[in-house]
Amino acid sequence: MAKSVENRALKKGAWSPEEDKKLIAYIKRYGIWNWAEMAKPAGLQRSGKSCRLRWVNYLRPGIKHGNFTKEEEETIIDLHEKLGNRWSVIASKLPGRTDNEIKNHWHAHLSKRLKYDLNSLPEMSDAEIDQYSSFETDPPPTNVPNALISESSTATSTNSLPSSSSNPKP
DNA sequence: AAGTCATACAACCGCCGGAAT
DNA sequence: TATTCCGGCGGTTGTATGACT
Numbered sequence A: 001m002a003k004s005v006e007n008r009a010l011k012k013g014a015w016s017p018e019e020d021k022k023l024i025a026y027i028k029r030y031g032i033w034n035w036a037e038m039a040k041p042a043g044l045q046r047s048g049k050s051c052r053l054r055w056v057n058y059l060r061p062g063i064k065h066g067n068f069t070k071e072e073e074e075t076i077i078d079l080h081e082k083l084g085n086r087w088s089v090i091a092s093k094l095p096g097r098t099d100n101e102i103k104n105h106w107h108a109h110l111s112k113r114l115k116y117d118l119n120s121l122p123e124m125s126d127a128e129i130d131q132y133s134s135f136e137t138d139p140p141p142t143n144v145p146n147a148l149i150s151e152s153s154t155a156t157s158t159n160s161l162p163s164s165s166s167n168p169k170p
Numbered sequence B: 001a002a003g004t005c006a007t008a009c010a011a012c013c014g015c016c017g018g019a020a021t
Numbered sequence C: 001t002a003t004t005c006c007g008g009c010g011g012t013t014g015t016a017t018g019a020c021t
Helices: A018-030 A047-060 A070-083 A087-092 A099-120 A124-133
Strands: none
Touching: A018 A047, A047 A099, A070 A087, A070 A099, A087 A099
């Protein structure tokens, strides 16, 4: 299959301030019309996906950076309990936060916090745990959160990008 | 002061669904 | 209707930085 953008010499890794400026300037001028095709005229040797990710997660106006508030953390925990790893849905409830940021924060902080809460369970010796464990050495079949299974997987993204907006292809 | 380890964050990868043709 | 392409999502990895020994 012919990819619309060849993989030749595509840059990877951290974005430079220069690249950020190029992407912002291009989007300001022409809008978002096709990530895969935009990179070249924007002067970026990046994949469309990389550009999109950079824009959505860091450059888009209204993105909050920095510490999560107590309220935000509680919301994340609550929604994660209900929805599982549907980060984009959770992100939609937290204006200015991105799914990637929430996901990272969850793995870095919140999941641990919940894990530590397991310590509040009644004490059991290893022998007792073995005795009452019916499971084998394999891990549980999935890590799908309990509350989730029945949910349809069509998460509607709420990243309100000006995507394919009025601006015509240059 | 130097080396090692742990943590947090940024970015990439692969897969899937929907739209367009 | 079938195929192709693009955007979006979630999982995972790589790297920089700070804490600890």
